Amino acid sequence: xxxxGKRRMFLAISGILVAIGIIALLARGLNLGVDFTGGSxxxxxxxxxxxxxxxxxxxxxxxxxDLDLRKAVIQPIRGTCDVQVRAxxxxxxxxxxxxxxxxxxxSQKIGQVSVIESQMVEGVIGRELLGRALMxxxxxxxxxxxxxSLRFExxxxxxxxxxxxxxxxxxxxxxxxxxxxxNSPFIAAVLTIIxxxxxDTIIIFDKIRENLRxxxxxxxxxxxxxxxxxxxxxxLNTVITTLLAVFALFFFGGASIRDFxxxxxxxxxxxxxxxxxxxxxxxxxxxxxxxxRQQRQAAAARTKQPGPAKVx
Amino acid sequence: MRPGTLWRLVGIAILVVACxxxxxxxxxxxxxxxxxGTRMVLEARDTDTVKADEDAVVRAKEVIERRVNQLxxxxxxxxxxxxxxxxxxxxxxxxxxxxxxxxxxxAQLEFKDEQGNVIMTGNDLKNATAGPDEYGRPAVHFELxxxxxxxxxxxxxxNIGRPISIYLDQELLSAPVVQSVIxxxxxxxxxxxxxxxxxxxxxxxxxxxxxxxxxxxxxxxEPILGKxxxxxxxxxxxxxxxxxxxxxxxxxxxxxxxxxxxLGVYGLIVLAVLASIHAVLTLPGIAGLILSVGMAVDxxxxxxxxxxxxxxxxxxxxxxxxxxxxxxxxxxxxxxxTTLITAGVLYIYGTGxxxxxAVTLGLGILAxxxxxxxxxxxxxxxxxxxxxxxxxxxFGA
Numbered sequence: 143x144x145x146x147g148k149r150r151m152f153l154a155i156s157g158i159l160v161a162i163g164i165i166a167l168l169a170r171g172l173n174l175g176v177d178f179t180g181g182s183x184x185x186x187x188x189x190x191x192x193x194x195x196x197x198x199x200x201x202x203x204x205x206x207x208d209l210d211l212r213k214a215v216i217q218p219i220r221g222t223c224d225v226q227v228r229a230x231x232x233x234x235x236x237x238x239x240x241x242x243x244x245x246x247x248x249s250q251k252i253g254q255v256s257v258i259e260s261q262m263v264e265g266v267i268g269r270e271l272l273g274r275a276l277m278x279x280x281x282x283x284x285x286x287x288x289x290x291s292l293r294f295e296x297x298x299x300x301x302x303x304x305x306x307x308x309x310x311x312x313x314x315x316x317x318x319x320x321x322x323x324x325n326s327p328f329i330a331a332v333l334t335i336i337x338x339x340x341x342d343t344i345i346i347f348d349k350i351r352e353n354l355r356x357x358x359x360x361x362x363x364x365x366x367x368x369x370x371x372x373x374x375x376x377x378l379n380t381v382i383t384t385l386l387a388v389f390a391l392f393f394f395g396g397a398s399i400r401d402f403x404x405x406x407x408x409x410x411x412x413x414x415x416x417x418x419x420x421x422x423x424x425x426x427x428x429x430x431x432x433x434x435r436q437q438r439q440a441a442a443a444r445t446k447q448p449g450p451a452k453v454x
Numbered sequence: 455m456r457p458g459t460l461w462r463l464v465g466i467a468i469l470v471v472a473c474x475x476x477x478x479x480x481x482x483x484x485x486x487x488x489x490x491g492t493r494m495v496l497e498a499r500d501t502d503t504v505k506a507d508e509d510a511v512v513r514a515k516e517v518i519e520r521r522v523n524q525l526x527x528x529x530x531x532x533x534x535x536x537x538x539x540x541x542x543x544x545x546x547x548x549x550x551x552x553x554x555x556x557x558x559x560x561a562q563l564e565f566k567d568e569q570g571n572v573i574m575t576g577n578d579l580k581n582a583t584a585g586p587d588e589y590g591r592p593a594v595h596f597e598l599x600x601x602x603x604x605x606x607x608x609x610x611x612x613n614i615g616r617p618i619s620i621y622l623d624q625e626l627l628s629a630p631v632v633q634s635v636i637x638x639x640x641x642x643x644x645x646x647x648x649x650x651x652x653x654x655x656x657x658x659x660x661x662x663x664x665x666x667x668x669x670x671x672x673x674x675x676e677p678i679l680g681k682x683x684x685x686x687x688x689x690x691x692x693x694x695x696x697x698x699x700x701x702x703x704x705x706x707x708x709x710x711x712x713x714x715x716x717l718g719v720y721g722l723i724v725l726a727v728l729a730s731i732h733a734v735l736t737l738p739g740i741a742g743l744i745l746s747v748g749m750a751v752d753x754x755x756x757x758x759x760x761x762x763x764x765x766x767x768x769x770x771x772x773x774x775x776x777x778x779x780x781x782x783x784x785x786x787x788x789x790x791x792t793t794l795i796t797a798g799v800l801y802i803y804g805t806g807x808x809x810x811x812a813v814t815l816g817l818g819i820l821a822x823x824x825x826x827x828x829x830x831x832x833x834x835x836x837x838x839x840x841x842x843x844x845x846x847x848x849f850g851a
Contacts, residue, residue: 185679238555257551258676267495267671271805278803285795293788326804327738330811333800334745337793337815341749344792345756348785372763379705379755383698384748390694391744396686398487399741406745 146367149423156420160308163315170318175325178272180265181230184241186248187258188223197225200251201244209240219397224258235262275329279310282333286340294347297428302343305421309339309412316408327402335409338384342377342417349373350422366426370418381414456839462832470719473726480729483529485545485736485810488684490677492550496558496667498538506538510664515540520660521557540667545734550674552653560666561657563642564621565609573609573618575662578602582658584651587643592651594642594658603638610636620644622654687740694744695721698751706758708848712833713754713826720750720825724817733817736810746818749793753826757782761849771838771846779831786826790819 145152176183186197194216201211214229231240241257249255283303290299310332317324349369357365388410392403486493498506498514515534522530522544531543547553563576580597587593598606609618610632619629620642628644645651699717702710724743728735761778769777797816804812838845 256676257674258679260672260674262669262672264668264670274803274805278799281803282796282799285799286792289791289795326808327741327811330738330742330800330804330808333796334742334815337796338749340792340796341752341789344789345785348788373759376752376755376759379701379759380749380752383701383751383755384745386697386701387694387744387748390690390697391687391741394686394690394693395741395744396683396690398683398737399687399690402738402741 143371144367145370145419146363152419153423156308160311163311166315166318172318172324173321175323176228176261176263177326178268180263180268181228182235183261184227184257185259186225186227186255188252189254191223192218192225192252194218196252200247206243206247235264282336294351297425298347301421301425302340304424305343305416306336306339308416308420309335309409312412313405313409322401328405331402331405334406335413338410339413339416342413343421345376346370346373346417346422362426362430366422370422377414377418381410385410459832459836459839463836466829466832470722473722476726476730482729483732483734485734486543486675487680487737488735489546489680490550490675491545491547492554493673494542494554494669495671496540497670498665499668501665504665506665511538513664514667517661517663518542518557521657524656524660525553525556554672554674556653556657558667558669559657560623560663562623562662563658566619566621567609567613568616574602574605576658578605579658582655584655587641591643592645592648594645594651594655596640598638607635607637683737691744695747698747702751709758712830713751715833716825716830717750719829720821723821727817733813734810738808739810739814742811742814743818746815746822750822753786753822754830756786757826765849771842771849775834783827786823790823793819
């Protein structure tokens, strides 16, 4: 299998995916959860499955008109009698009295209901949390670059980071496209993806490094391709076992963990893909470009100063 | 079997028993998303009269601690964050909603005369209990300190026939007309329900907050939801681990069995360590554990693939195993250190549930490295040592 020979194609595919991701992010934006935007999140439990429009009708009814809940996001949780409601009143979370009125109106018109989970977040806390989350991602990346530069070389580190940015943009873009909620567990998922993607990339780089030491007469392309193929079984087996575990989480882990698992599923797949098809090609292109430049410089030096070496 | 291998096997057996004992004996510390409860971030606010300085925040925290004690929560977590914030986490509290109510309330009680002069405050109370008044209405009965009694006696003497108003956080509760001079005992009515009278007496006993606290963030989770999460994650964990075990068996056969045993040891180690360091297990934490089961297999996969490669290169089984483990080590280390870096960053910058995730992820990585490098190796050596040639086909390409 010649992966390196087709590297331009894979780079192009990834370029397109990343572009789609960025456009999705810019056009649709992320559906940030209340822990980042501020506001209220209520999980209501009814005695029977309830549709979003049933709840919406009550929330926008005349008796709750002063709360202006038209922008409330209502999401029934599949396979349960629960409904999740996200709302703000005048840019602030609901207070207890307002929640009480909503519950009273719902139980009057739909039937017995109880609040089994509630989150109230003031905007200032949400912004802080978002700042901390971004900070965490940046610091993790810097830490990884430093470690990989020390153990390998700077080019490997940058290639690994590029592959990882590729993964993160695709996961974010997918969440933007699907309109899925982004909350603090999602940040944990993204950081896990970062860890996994790097981990996966390094296994391949480790092989390249080893083969470079034992290198005979092969070209750099051949060597890189061989290294990728040698680690391929490992890459696939590991992603399969990890995905088996995460799919179990997605299907059986309950609603609270579903978006988290979904982010991991997408991230693990792009992480494996980018380790195999993106990270090594980037490293290879860079290294070949560096060498070509060195040779050009050397050649230029030789033509400028025709020294005795040339005469001989 | 060589004696060295035998001793290592015994060592692993002891480790397994110790871990099992620790899991059996020590209670697992569950986070509030797994057993219900409440988490609050409160911020002290300046008032016209009192500044929310260091001293006020320290005292506010003490008041909250007393109130939490009154609620009888098993392991409350109360800590300061920054200069003006106090974080309260009450996992396992039965009625989280009420707990939030009791803790966040300033509970500044004031007795005022007709002119609006403050006669005395909640600080002058020695004790407060809830109970019905003579008409059966909910009331709080209070006893005064000696200084409070002096103030109250003077005020009631001067105000006979006139009302004294009782305010809670600027809200008028009642304004009884003074019939006679009262010294050291009294009651407050106009509270509403008996439940509220109980809460109020509790707050009065614990004292008022020196400054009002704004609720910046609150999470309230009913215990039922926590129980559901535990049940669902158990199912997910069993299915996930089961699939991984089957996969390893199907792909790697004999070494796969060793890896599966190592995976079992890994699970025991992680749970035992979590229990003994009193780590809080949260829902994302469990997700981290399930995820790390997948990753724990990774080290084994790397080693087995390496052994295969060494055999393809012409080595005999025993030499290939030696070389495989030795060469795989650097690779496993490098790939895991980076994941450890992210777990560390998550731990430092994360809050609440995310932190729980970081702990289990980090611990999972360390334990998986240990089991793959030590446990799997001892098991394989123990089996293969008897007759390397017979087993060679199970490892080969």
